[in-house]
Amino acid sequence: MADVPVFNPSLALAENPAYEATPFQKAMLAALAAGLLVLLVCLFSDLAARYPVPMFTLGGGLTVGGGLLYVVDRYRRLPPGVRNEATMFSSNQARGPVGWVLGLLLTGLYVLLYWYPHLLDGLIRVVDPLSYTIHGAAANQWFLYGTIYTAAVLVMGVRALLKYRHTKYQVVRTLSVMFFQLGFAFLIPQLLVRFREPELYFHYFWPLDYDLFFPPTAEYLLSEGRLGAFMLFWGAVLILIATPVLTYFFGKRWYCSWVCGCGGLAETAGDPYRHLSDKSTRAWRVERVLIHSILLFIVVTTGLLWADRAWGLLGGASSALAKWYGFYIGAIFSGVIGVGFYPLMGSRVWCRFGCPMAAILGLQQRFFSRFRITTNGGQCIACGNCSTYCEMGIDVRWYAQRGQSVIRASCVGCGMCATVCPRGVLRLENGPQEGRFGSAHLNLIGDLDVLEEPADGSR
Amino acid sequence: MHLVVLGNGVAGVTAARYVRQRDPSARITLVSDEAEHFFARTALMYAYMGQLTRGHLEPYERGFWGKNRLHLVHDRVERVDVAAKQLHLRSGEPLGYDRLLLATGSVPMFFGWPGQDLHGVQGLYHLQDLDRMEAATRGVERAVVVGGGLIGVEMAEMLHTRGVHVTFLIREPWAMGHFLPEEEGRLVERETRRHGIDLRTSTELERLVGDEGGRVRAAVTTTGEEIPAQFVGLTTGVRPNVDFLRESGIELNRGVLVDRCFRTSAPDVFAAGDCAEFREPLPGRKPVEQLWYTARAHGAFAAHAILGHPRPYRPGVFYNSAKFFDVEYQTYGRIDLRPPEGESTLYWEHPDGRAAARLQHETDGQRRVVGVSVMGARHRHAVWAAWIEAGWGVEAVLAALPSADFDPELTREVAPALVEAYNRQHGTWVRVQARRGWREWMARLPMRGNAAKTPLRASLHL
Numbered sequence: 064m065a066d067v068p069v070f071n072p073s074l075a076l077a078e079n080p081a082y083e084a085t086p087f088q089k090a091m092l093a094a095l096a097a098g099l100l101v102l103l104v105c106l107f108s109d110l111a112a113r114y115p116v117p118m119f120t121l122g123g124g125l126t127v128g129g130g131l132l133y134v135v136d137r138y139r140r141l142p143p144g145v146r147n148e149a150t151m152f153s154s155n156q157a158r159g160p161v162g163w164v165l166g167l168l169l170t171g172l173y174v175l176l177y178w179y180p181h182l183l184d185g186l187i188r189v190v191d192p193l194s195y196t197i198h199g200a201a202a203n204q205w206f207l208y209g210t211i212y213t214a215a216v217l218v219m220g221v222r223a224l225l226k227y228r229h230t231k232y233q234v235v236r237t238l239s240v241m242f243f244q245l246g247f248a249f250l251i252p253q254l255l256v257r258f259r260e261p262e263l264y265f266h267y268f269w270p271l272d273y274d275l276f277f278p279p280t281a282e283y284l285l286s287e288g289r290l291g292a293f294m295l296f297w298g299a300v301l302i303l304i305a306t307p308v309l310t311y312f313f314g315k316r317w318y319c320s321w322v323c324g325c326g327g328l329a330e331t332a333g334d335p336y337r338h339l340s341d342k343s344t345r346a347w348r349v350e351r352v353l354i355h356s357i358l359l360f361i362v363v364t365t366g367l368l369w370a371d372r373a374w375g376l377l378g379g380a381s382s383a384l385a386k387w388y389g390f391y392i393g394a395i396f397s398g399v400i401g402v403g404f405y406p407l408m409g410s411r412v413w414c415r416f417g418c419p420m421a422a423i424l425g426l427q428q429r430f431f432s433r434f435r436i437t438t439n440g441g442q443c444i445a446c447g448n449c450s451t452y453c454e455m456g457i458d459v460r461w462y463a464q465r466g467q468s469v470i471r472a473s474c475v476g477c478g479m480c481a482t483v484c485p486r487g488v489l490r491l492e493n494g495p496q497e498g499r500f501g502s503a504h505l506n507l508i509g510d511l512d513v514l515e516e517p518a519d520g521s522r
Numbered sequence: 523m524h525l526v527v528l529g530n531g532v533a534g535v536t537a538a539r540y541v542r543q544r545d546p547s548a549r550i551t552l553v554s555d556e557a558e559h560f561f562a563r564t565a566l567m568y569a570y571m572g573q574l575t576r577g578h579l580e581p582y583e584r585g586f587w588g589k590n591r592l593h594l595v596h597d598r599v600e601r602v603d604v605a606a607k608q609l610h611l612r613s614g615e616p617l618g619y620d621r622l623l624l625a626t627g628s629v630p631m632f633f634g635w636p637g638q639d640l641h642g643v644q645g646l647y648h649l650q651d652l653d654r655m656e657a658a659t660r661g662v663e664r665a666v667v668v669g670g671g672l673i674g675v676e677m678a679e680m681l682h683t684r685g686v687h688v689t690f691l692i693r694e695p696w697a698m699g700h701f702l703p704e705e706e707g708r709l710v711e712r713e714t715r716r717h718g719i720d721l722r723t724s725t726e727l728e729r730l731v732g733d734e735g736g737r738v739r740a741a742v743t744t745t746g747e748e749i750p751a752q753f754v755g756l757t758t759g760v761r762p763n764v765d766f767l768r769e770s771g772i773e774l775n776r777g778v779l780v781d782r783c784f785r786t787s788a789p790d791v792f793a794a795g796d797c798a799e800f801r802e803p804l805p806g807r808k809p810v811e812q813l814w815y816t817a818r819a820h821g822a823f824a825a826h827a828i829l830g831h832p833r834p835y836r837p838g839v840f841y842n843s844a845k846f847f848d849v850e851y852q853t854y855g856r857i858d859l860r861p862p863e864g865e866s867t868l869y870w871e872h873p874d875g876r877a878a879a880r881l882q883h884e885t886d887g888q889r890r891v892v893g894v895s896v897m898g899a900r901h902r903h904a905v906w907a908a909w910i911e912a913g914w915g916v917e918a919v920l921a922a923l924p925s926a927d928f929d930p931e932l933t934r935e936v937a938p939a940l941v942e943a944y945n946r947q948h949g950t951w952v953r954v955q956a957r958r959g960w961r962e963w964m965a966r967l968p969m970r971g972n973a974a975k976t977p978l979r980a981s982l983h984l
Binding site for chain 2: 067068082083142143144145147148149150151152153157229230231232235343344437439440441442444445446447448450451460461464478481482485486487490491492
């Protein structure tokens, strides 16, 4: 199955030529552009340092307000239902010039955040008023990042809520990721800082939060009093008890598409790009090698750090390993590539190829879970909407055509395959493990002894 | 054995795959002049709408064909010589075969309207029709679609997403009047109009009017109304694509005549899919079946005959599906426009008018359910097929109805409303027994009273 071309020359921005922007929508887009302009000027001047509140109000207000009112008006006017028309004609969504430029800008933003934060100082000052309000101190680059991230999840979350308002599963799931981003990833950690406690993310744990169990972090947390110690305990509970139990009952979706911040961004800001994931079997092979190697990498690194610390076995070599992980995996892979490449490789590059947490959840989902996506007998018409809009690059249609359940380590249970299916073929289900894979007999193409093995024998 | 499959649609490709599975040594060639690679015909609309790319329409990766040694020939067969077992191709060398499967599908069927050959007038079936439609609808502001079948609704939706104003002419008194009862038809009408389509029922096309350049300018109805249109879609049905076989000596009627094992009158020649016509159709089934689902089943059965182990066609409980703009439709078993003597239907419609369900059942004896259709809801194929095949009575079906539910999690069940409608109509006290989700799980716990509540789905081994 061929994908969206790597580059398409279209400059068309409109997702659907049938729905031209209303005057109100144009005004809101203008407000958004004006807000971005204010932010750009702030970036290259000391304007925000001198006038923080006006710049925050203008830059932030116009950007968020304009964007929010635009998406509200746009999707409110569209009838509820699957509205993916013209996705493949969009310069933004189908790897046109707009998509490429956006990809470069996002990638650039991450490079600056991680390695040249002083260049962002002008912009960081813009969020000072918010930073003082919430945690009582000046902002740094991570506060700026958290603010942009949360704003993106909330604004694009509203978009997802409206776009998928005909499916309650999507609505509840989107509300869930918005809640966890705003509360657990933004407000709670910042308020903790305000109350002189360590900055803790209670929904974010090892191995995704890769250094949570590194000796220096553990020592720091223990030195920070009861809450720090609780975080260590809580992190252990989440990975050792909550993860296996919840994944057994619900599959990895309980985390990846309901709670996780990376997933939250992918499901909201990344939603317009979900179809850009690579569906080829080659990509699947790369996925399996890469994600499990990274899991091994972080497990070994964490183990060696403790061994080194206890017995000094490696003379500090383990901390070099930890640094490499932090740089190549933590920063470059999960940040720069993971989000920067949204408009080029889809919204789940990190989740699919890199995240060690997803690897653990995936292994369990594949071998010991009640979760599956059931396919509905012979109803599949092979249209390919499910595969196309799968952000994890799963060729869902391949299973649906033969009436087999989709049981894949990578499936995050976003439910979009079921949402976009025009014939009611797919359903996310939790059920007994027995008979979980379904069988070709159920594709009911007739009273035939359907062969067990697929012709191509590749899966 | 050299099998040549004529046509690489779902019937031909399914047959080729089955033959490859069973006979690793067979030489298999698929000939088509439509597309180099198999694609999902059902998804043509999504490519036009920009919901998918054309690449997305291909269910198999390109490497699939080579890996399974399915040789693809992109050419047109001009003539079949059954005596010499040879196909004469338009551009290539003649191609010999040991077994031949005709799976050439359909062609759009027009009814000799004046002006039907004007530029900008077309049907929608082949990939080439999509190309023509792309070219012919560029810059078009108004279009007319004629014919109230599924392709008509799809074409209306396609044009609508490109900002084209669509007038939709339907001969029947309500939408889908040839297979949907009135209530469902009205539901489809409301849904179509809600999207801004100018839908006219009981309206027939008289002729098409062109401009000086030979391009369509307007459609004229039998009442004399002239509707301006720069594009006209004729979706008044399809007929078997068998014209090139007229001289071949293979016995034809509307389609290629086949027995229940898909054998034609010529030795070693088989036919499957839209182009096949049963000499003796199965009871309750049409002689020419023109569905994607039936084509796939034909292909699987024909493969058995090709391999020398013929199996008579037994397609199981009928099923079909569609989507009318944003309303999905599924049906299992038999729903008649008007139930015959001794049968009646139970109809329920959601107050918002966008979801409905209908059960057709016998009125006497066991009151067996013979069919169901749901709109704006999803139901489980395997469960319905089992219930209908086993002849479950209507009250047992209603009591177990949640087991057939296939809507996404967190969606409110349709079943209670349907059961309530039945109880009101018959003064009965049927209660929904089977549960789904956590309640189903709870019901399996070893608690007193749970034995009686064992979910029926579990007892069906589904």
